[in-house]
Amino acid sequence: MKTSNVRVSARIRPLPASGSSHGQKPSFGASTLGSQKIIVETGKTKGVGFHEVFEGKCSNRDIFDSLGNRIVSGIMDGFNATVFMYGQTGSGKTHTMIGTKDDPGLVQLVSNSIFDRIEKDSESKNFLVRCTYVEIYNENVYDLLNKRAKLEIKLEKNDSFVAEGNKEIFVKTFDDLNRVLKLGARTKTMGVSNVNEHSSRSHTIFSIIVESQDNAAVESLAEEEENAKLKEGGKDDPALEEQKIFRVATLNLVDLAGSESFTTKFGHTQQQETKSINKSLSALKSVVIALSKSEKHVPYRNSCLTKLLKRSLGGNAETDIIITLHAGAEYLKESKYTIDFGSLAKKVVCAVKENVASNSDKVLIRKYKAELEKISEKLRKAEALAKEKQKADEELRELAQMQRNMIGSPRGGVDEESMGRILKLENLLEEEKMGRMQALNSASSRDAFVAQTILKNEMEMEKRLADMRLIMEHEREQLIAQQTRENSTVRSELREVMLQRREIDQLKNSLQEEREQKRLLQQALENAENTIMDLTLQMSSVNSQMFFQKSGNAQQTSDAGKSTA
Ligand SMILES: Nc1ncnc2c1ncn2[C@@H]1O[C@H](COP(=O)(O)OP(=O)(O)O)[C@@H](O)[C@H]1O
Ligand SMILES: [Mg+2]
Known part of the structure; x- marks a missing residue:
């Protein structure tokens, strides 16, 4: 401390x-x-x-x-x-x-x-x-x-x-x-x-x-x-x-x-x-x-x-x-x-x-170790029992053979002592069989590696879950990215449409302006034509005036010449 x-x-x-x-x-x-x-x-x-x-x-x-x-x-x-x-x-x-x-x-x-x-x-x-x-x-x-x-x-x-x-x-x-x-x-x-x-x-x-x-x-x-x-x-x-x-x-x-x-x-x-x-x-x-x-x-x-x-x-x-x-x-x-x-x-x-x-x-390490030791001990016992059972089976087979030999023997019967021995052995064997069954059952109900398996499974599950989560997150990100991409495509298309609309408006405006200019030009042309017309009229009247003046003068001159002569 x-x-x-x-x-x-x-x-x-x-x-x-x-x-x-x-x-x-x-x-x-x-x-x-x-x-x-x-x-x-x-x-x-x-x-x-x-x-x-x-x-x-x-x-x-x-x-x-x-x-x-x-x-x-x-x-x-x-x-x-x-x-x-x-x-x-x-x-x-x-x-x-x-x-x-x-x-x-x-x-x-x-x-x-x-x-x-x-x-x-x-x-x-x-x-x-x-x-x-x-x-x-x-x-x-x-x-x-x-x-x-x-x-x-x-x-x-x-x-x-x-x-x-x-x-x-x-x-x-x-x-x-x-x-x-x-x-x-x-x-x-x-x-x-x-x-x-x-x-x-x-x-x-x-x-x-x-x-x-x-x-x-x-x-x-x-x-x-x-x-x-x-x-x-x-x-x-x-x-x-x-x-x-x-x-x-x-x-x-x-x-x-x-x-x-x-x-x-x-x-x-x-x-x-x-x-x-x-x-x-x-x-x-x-x-x-x-x-x-x-x-x-x-x-x-x-x-x-x-x-x-x-x-x-x-x-x-x-x-x-x-x-x-x-x-x-x-x-x-x-x-x-x-x-x-x-x-x-x-x-x-x-x-x-x-x-x-x-x-x-x-303390988990110790707990799992103790658990594993208990299970191993059970398995060891079960294995030992299995071996004994094998031995007992062999003995029984030998006894059965002996019994058959005796029955088939010329003496024609089994002596009471041998029969008693056989029965006792058969009972013993039955008991051992039961014991072995029980031991095997309890051993198999607790998986030999139960502690490790639980531990491993839990970790495996967590890992799988985490992997799944990562995959889901990845998919979500991809979805968001796709949506963003789509959104940006729509946005750029919209922008394109807006631009086109603006261009159309501009074209409309310039068309209007051109029309106005054309109208003004036509007006000016008309005015000019009118002016030309006026001027032409004025010129022709001046011309005719000049003509009349000229011819008047000529008349006077000839008249004067006539009078002089
Ligand atoms: N030492 C630091 N240098 C740079 N940024 C900091 C620092 N301390 C905090 N920030 C930023 O300030 C914000 C608030 O900090 P945060 O740790 O969330 O505060 P708190 O947990 O105390 O409420 C976060 O955006 C963090 O990144
Ligand atoms: Mg905080």
Whole structure:
């Protein structure tokens, strides 16, 4: 057992491009004080210390590089761990946890690293990895891996709480795990009208459970068990149960609802949700306050969230909290509340121990192994019985032969002693036959590889389902693409028609203009013709006038000549 404080890191979401281009300054920045990382409000000198402070262009990979290896190593060594994201809506909780295609989140980076380690250790250890994914919404727990089935919270013997009957899916590879994540994300939005609003009001817990079995330790335990049995006259040595053979560790990755206080401007359902979110978040705060003051009574039972995270808050789990803040000035008040929560949480101490499994049935590797051993034992017995039966059959055949020989013998009869022996043997054989039948029946009713088959089938089914889902998604995408293509063809055809119509209109207009011009020209022509006509008339009248004048003058001249003569 070791104690360790909750490690609180902070991530400051950068200002949007529009903000920084308008000369806005981030409200917070990262700094250091000796070896301590601190977060400082702009313009102030004092800051608040955190485990790590990530700001600006920090990627999810940078965060993983700083925190991930420790978390993964802990899990592989059998220590439980929890990482949770706390901050107001839009401050980057889901961005950090799930991320994007180009910048995958902690869930992907941590799981990828777990599978890398499994591959490295696969020669010396057996591993079994399974996942669960639940959502807490309105103080109800839903199974995101089982059609959003509502789950009840149950108190276990060891005083911890579990979501009873939540579906566990076995995963063998990172791709399997990604399929589980996608299934959960799809289930989360099932029947939800406003996805963003829903997300900001719900808490999700994705858990990865890693069990491992050390092959060398199993062999040495088997030897020691054998020796102990010889020494103790067949009794099990309880000390051997403490051997580090099976380790089981759970990693919870928790994306909390937005931490902002909701106002009464919302409608009835939202108010109900607000109460529930406030209930679980304020219960979380009360738990953290009680733990930070080392109070005796910690109010875990006040909400679903604190019940399910009991182990991660002051219990047996290494806990990391990443608080997320907006850098924008308009979020300053809310960001300060978030920092206050982080400061409180830093004081919480967890008592963590290596989870070395006992012979409890909960440890699946051990359970399946025990199951297989029982079945193998039954089969061994059945085989032994079958051999005995074969032997008895042979004996019976010999006896029958003896009987026939006796009947056919010259003495003409079977002596009473021999008859008695035959009858006894026949009864014995019948009994053995029955016994063997029973043993075979029970052995066959439990398939020799029942455990492995169940496991394999479940994984196979999940895989097939996931494949089908992928195919369906692919088909849907193709359909959408086809529709888009068709739409764009129709659009371009429409555009063509519009263009043609516009051209026709233009042609019509120019035709009209031409007609008008023609009319004007005709008018002008007519005018010109009229003018020509007028001018012609005028000219002819002038001509005739001139003619008459000329001829008048000639008359006068001849008359004058006549008078002169
Ligand atoms: N550090 C960051 N860098 C870039 N974009 C971010 C960062 N944090 C958040 N975002 C973007 O801001 C939006 C809201 O973030 P999200 O993680 O969904 O907020 P929350 O889960 O806290 O409500 C998303 O579009 C996300 O991609
Ligand atoms: Mg979110």
